[in-house]
Amino acid sequence: MSESCLGNKTQVVTLRVPSELKNRLEQQAKFQGVSLNNLANYLLTTQLSQLETLASIEQRLRTKNLSNLKQKIALxxxxxxxxxxxxxxxxL
Structure with missing residues (x-):
């Protein structure tokens, strides 16, 4: 499916990466049978999702009492x- 069918807008972004990293990405993309662009999008999306999830969890934990959480886990x-x-x- 093309991106225009999905309604996704794309932009060109130029990234400067070390040659070794670019080579590793190209090798992995070839191994996975996908384009370098698709692999980079996948890796960026999954890593960003993890960072956002951790930030959300940390934000929620700031409002909690640590000793109460420990007691609930122990129970x-x-x-x-x-x-x-x-x-x-x-x-354990």
């Missing part, structure tokens, strides 16, 4: 049934 964890077959590396 939740107390409800989890004990399983003696959990590997040591996966225990």
């Amino acid at each position: 939740l964890l107390d409800k989890v049934p004990h399983n003696p077959n959990v590997p040591e590396w996966d225990q």
Whole structure:
């Protein structure tokens, strides 16, 4: 589907990146079978979404009382049934 079909407007942005990074991006795009542009858009979108989500969580946490949150988590964890077959590396 073309971008015009989706109603998305695009703009050309010139980025200066180190040659090594450009080479790595080109290799990964080729490996994934997509264009460098598509890969860059995907990576930028996913990373930006993660940053926005973290900022939102941090904003919400600023209004909360840390000791109350710890108590609520402890109560939740107390409800989890004990399983003696959990590997040591996966225990709290």
